[in-house]
Amino acid sequence: MASMRDIKRRKDTIQSTGQITKAMKLVSTVKLQKAKGRAESTRPYSDLMYETVQSILAKSGHISHKYLSAAASQKKAVIVITSNRGLAGGYNTNITKLITDGGFDSDETVIYAVGKKGRELLERKGYEIKADYSEAVNEPIYTDAKEICEEVLSAFTQGEVGEIYLAYTAFKNTVVHEPKSVKLLPVSADEIQPVTDGSEALMTYEPSEEEALNMIIPKYLSSLIYGAMIESVASENGARMQAMDSATSNAEDMISSLSLKYNRARQAAITQELTEIISGANAIE
Amino acid sequence: MADKFMLIVNTPDREFYRGEVSMLELTTSEGDIGIYAGHIPLTAVLVPGVMTIHEDGAEKKAAVHGGIIEILQTKVNVLAEVAEWPDEIDVNRANEARIRAERRLKSGDAHVNMVRAELALKRSLARLNAVD
Numbered sequence: 001m002a003s004m005r006d007i008k009r010r011k012d013t014i015q016s017t018g019q020i021t022k023a024m025k026l027v028s029t030v031k032l033q034k035a036k037g038r039a040e041s042t043r044p045y046s047d048l049m050y051e052t053v054q055s056i057l058a059k060s061g062h063i064s065h066k067y068l069s070a071a072a073s074q075k076k077a078v079i080v081i082t083s084n085r086g087l088a089g090g091y092n093t094n095i096t097k098l099i100t101d102g103g104f105d106s107d108e109t110v111i112y113a114v115g116k117k118g119r120e121l122l123e124r125k126g127y128e129i130k131a132d133y134s135e136a137v138n139e140p141i142y143t144d145a146k147e148i149c150e151e152v153l154s155a156f157t158q159g160e161v162g163e164i165y166l167a168y169t170a171f172k173n174t175v176v177h178e179p180k181s182v183k184l185l186p187v188s189a190d191e192i193q194p195v196t197d198g199s200e201a202l203m204t205y206e207p208s209e210e211e212a213l214n215m216i217i218p219k220y221l222s223s224l225i226y227g228a229m230i231e232s233v234a235s236e237n238g239a240r241m242q243a244m245d246s247a248t249s250n251a252e253d254m255i256s257s258l259s260l261k262y263n264r265a266r267q268a269a270i271t272q273e274l275t276e277i278i279s280g281a282n283a284i285e
Numbered sequence: 286m287a288d289k290f291m292l293i294v295n296t297p298d299r300e301f302y303r304g305e306v307s308m309l310e311l312t313t314s315e316g317d318i319g320i321y322a323g324h325i326p327l328t329a330v331l332v333p334g335v336m337t338i339h340e341d342g343a344e345k346k347a348a349v350h351g352g353i354i355e356i357l358q359t360k361v362n363v364l365a366e367v368a369e370w371p372d373e374i375d376v377n378r379a380n381e382a383r384i385r386a387e388r389r390l391k392s393g394d395a396h397v398n399m400v401r402a403e404l405a406l407k408r409s410l411a412r413l414n415a416v417d
Binding site for chain 1: 293295296297298299300313314315325326327328329330351352353355362364366367
């Protein structure tokens, strides 16, 4: 049986770890609230942007356009949004699993990493990391999304990559986060549901549809990337909050079982001492 | 001018404006346009410029930097990448940015990204014009 001192030391260690996880939980709760607010205020913009682009494509979806047709290259570009810090449960591994198990071969995929953890995990698996925007995850701003978008779009137009994907964690609510990969480019015309609102038929475009697409698609992608970053940050903090919550309650369980052991060991020591004293006294008589 | 229409201006970070307005002026890639109620459905691309919102008699100005506008039969959606009210604009900073951009454009240096400098100039001008 472990000695009293060993048990005490163990208990103290767990107690201080528990304090850290508890503090981290509180911090990520606050961050989650903030990120959630941001995610909610971004949504109207991305939703409207999505609708607008869909209605343009519904009307002109079958015109040939450089962003609508697949490029010759077999390579796929994936923008992978993860976190810079760990201790968030399965948050980062879920995203990387999406890539490694999702039909993205390591020699036919280039990674645009947003988030250090994802970059490290994928680098180890042998994926080519084309660019790293990990700074952006700490506090995503729209300019970051625009920059990433310009980068991948130029790779696409130059034929370096044939398809662009975005892997991120969608934020459903505080406890449900869903790792997702969406195809950004080429926008496939078959998936578009024609909107039958009536007003679309009258819609005119200034400049022409094709030129408008040229200008709108980059904005559309930026807004998707921005929305994905914001949602991922919210999910990250949600995941960390859950992970830290269960770590804290595990620590509490361990502490209570160790307290029990410690008290037993103490009682055993006392009993033993008493027995020794009594038997010593008996020997003298 | 009794006719009004619903205007919703969204940016990636917030809902910038929502309300009934009588007229809206802004700058698209094809030039300045003014919109009254009953405008034909139109989708246009915005360039940096001043957006003027006419409510009942009152006039509100804002700087808008790029985006798209979608005019539907009953409402108008503006999706701006950045939109700022005059009191959110730092005049000194905008002025500095204008001077810097003008210098860069004049320098004729091959290393200068002309498109970028021009955009920076347009943005600073939009800010300054919104404030006056």
